[in-house]
Amino acid sequence: MMTSRSEPLFEQASQYLVGGVNSAVRAFRAVGGTPVFMRRGEGAWIEDVDGKQYVDYVLSYGPLAMGHAHPDVVRAITDTAARGTSFGAPTELETELAMKVQAIMPGIERLRMVNSGTEACMSAVRLARGYTGRDRVLKFRGNYHGHVDALLVEAGSGVLTLGIPGSPGVPAAVTETTLTAPYNDIDAVRQLFAEYGDTIAAVLVEPVSGNMNCVPALPSFLRGLRELCDESGALLVFDEVMSGFRAALGGAQAWYGIDPDLTCLGKVIGGGLPTAALGGRADVMDWLAPTGPVYQAGTLSGNPLAMASGLATLAALSQPGVHADAVAWTARLLEGLRERAAGAGVPLFTHQAGTMFGLFFTDSDSVVGFEDVAACDGERFKRFFHGMLEAGVYLAPSAFEAGFVSTAHDETALQHTLDAAERVFADL
Incomplete structure (x- = not known):
């Protein structure tokens, strides 16, 4: 009814x-x-x-960690909007939110604010390819990393499955460098690394999958990914757009005690407004423009409304207990x-x-x-x-x-x- x-x-x-x-x-x-x-x-x-x-x-699919219309969040948005919604120039709020995220997730040494989880994952792939000089990326069946062409890939029934476009409008050539494996199957990943390891730029994984319902990774699976990436020189990317500040206050990486090289964040850091971030090791993140050659930009990235909302949300969420x-x-x-x-x-x-x-x-x-x-x-x-x-x-x-x-x-x-x-x- x-x-x-x-x-x-x-x-x-x-x-x-x-x-x-x-x-x-x-x-x-x-x-x-x-x-x-x-x-x-x-x-x-x-x-x-x-x-x-x-x-x-549903809670807007995750960002409303403090519930709807939390007074602190509403006040922060209202007060900030009265002073201006976007400038296309730096503001203190961007740094303040980055400092708050880094305090909660110490493994993130540098951040780049973006506007959506899709944009964060897209930027992570480009950065990993630029940093490593390699082209292939590995993802897992049932993990969703936004509607990025190269990541809209269905996994086949075999253990070693090359990318097949999972949507009309995605050319086969775009996904030729995308490898897929079953989630939580480290043996399948080892076989892929045995064949393609020196060409894999990054492994993208949801440490807690939120897009095939909620399915946490097995600890041994994530440890295995960390070891394989260390051995091969690939970057381990945690997509914590959903699990960030939810699986634990410090995200799934704190819950499992495993540090990725890059982390994609979203949802909660906007407190209900659209924003996201890519963060990670300083030596990798510094390959992004303007300090490095990998180009990435966004007019509304780090806009004051989203930064204020995220700050208020994380401040309230990180109170003791x-x-x-x-x-x-x-x-x-x-x-x-x-x-x-x-x-x-x-x-x-x-x-x-x-x-x-x-x-x-x-x-x-x-x-x-x-x-x-x-x-x-x-x-x-x-x-x-x-x-x-x-x-x-x-x-x-x-x-x-x-x-x-x-x-x-x-x-x-x-x-x-x-x-x-x-x-x-x-x-x-």
Whole structure:
């Protein structure tokens, strides 16, 4: 059941916007039905155009670590906007945010602010190629690094799979230098390095995958990648656009205790406004223009509004106990969901990485790669999604998207979610 105003609004939007949306997953194609149009949010809750409220586990796909309309974030944006929204010139806010990020993630010695996670990953690939003088990049099936041509690649069923374009409009020649391997399969990676190691510029990996639902990397897998990159001279790039400041306050690299050469950040560092960053070792980052020959630029990179929002978000999130409390709340949520699913005889497996989580309708006790996620019961997820939506719980409209928790999720939100889930599991 959809809200009464969302359907005509979607019909109207479809006349002017491609598919009625500005990002494909919002169209509800994976779950069916009409997208629900939202009009406001506060804390852990969002409200649709009919005034119905939902506990929100999408949180704009991750950036709202403090919840919707956090007073400190709103104040920072408002005060900054009153002084100007963009100058095309340096501001102190850029340095302040870079200093804050570096204090939380000490392995990042230099930063370059950009405008999106896609731009961060695109820049990482160019920088790695320029620094190493090599052309190939290696990515993993089920990991998404933005809609960069060279990274929109599907992995085949074989262990050694060369890149195949995963979207019309991407020439085969663009992906000829892209290698793919199964996620969490270090033996497959070793075989690729044995054949192509001296031509691989970078290994790009989501240390906690957020784009095949939430699937954390095995510690041995990441350690193996670090060793292979060290041996071959390739750069290890962590895509922490989703896991940054979520898997742990210091990101997945702090959670696992593994330092990448480059890190792609986004989501949380904008606090709800569009910004992202590429950071890493100073000797590598200094290859970017203007200190180095690898060109990268952006007019709105480091714009004051996004910097102020990010600063306020990270300042609030890094207060003692704040992130840890949200992690503990997430664990209670998943425990409650598993208990209620078991009580209804519904097989449910969960993953947690800090304040990220994944729900998988499967009898398996292990979900480590794309094939495992794809084998889950998609039809049951659709029914669960719509049941929870009707009950006032907003989840991502795809079984391949992670869930997120904010510091604003409280006992009321928890009880509302678990009560709704108990009813929906019974129906399943």
